[in-house]
């Protein structure tokens with residue numbers, strides 16, 4: 230039985246971080262994008278850090294951030310992995326990651342006309358650009374950078390890529406079992422689907438989401 234890794238993104242409150250940890254999340258995401266309703270300033274990360282136990286990874290999400298902004302966030306608290314979710318080029322991601330010595334995932338926002346070949350090509354481009362590249366995170370293209378709760382057509386994900394990708398975009402308690410059973414991604418990432426309101430997580434939804442992912446893991 231493979232165990233799909235789970236990230237709960239957009240943590241702004243200590244109680245939400247604890248709910249994610251208690252439910253068994255592998256990672257929690259902090260959004261360092263000031264236009265997001267889930268934005269946390271580096272100083273706030275410093276406060277939240279005390280609720281993050283060992284072996285649960287903190288992920289820093291950035292949208293077109295400068296090197297100074299990435300440095301400030303990483304210096305403020307336990308950011309083990311960077312998530313680039315804007316228009317950063319492969320070279321820009323590589324340079325930012327190398328400067329702060331952290332691995333990164335690259336968000337690929339899937340459009341209706343995206344093909345399997347596009348995804349394979351993008352992954353190899355990022356892998357060639359940097360040893361800090363950790364994998365592609367697949368989200369849905371919308372007219373905003375993310376956290377929109379929209380699903381894309383998972384059938385575009387090539388079978389050979391799926392075991393290395395992070396699946397995101399509109400995941401929810403209702404669709405998680407089907408998504409994981411169909412795609413078999415390495416990990417899933419969810420934000421709005423486990424919220425009571427923007428930036429406010431719902432502990433029951435987080436627990437139910439983790440259970441739904443584990444239900445798919447149990448199907449052999």
Ligand SMILES: O=C(O)c1ccccc1N[C@@H]1O[C@H](COP(=O)(O)O)[C@@H](O)[C@H]1O
Nearest residue numbers: 238265374375376378397398399420421
């Ligand atoms: O969560 C945000 O506010 C956000 C802002 C800007 C870029 C990405 C953001 N979140 C990421 O979006 C995807 C999909 O989220 P959802 O589950 O559909 O709400 C996910 O990877 C979040 O990490």
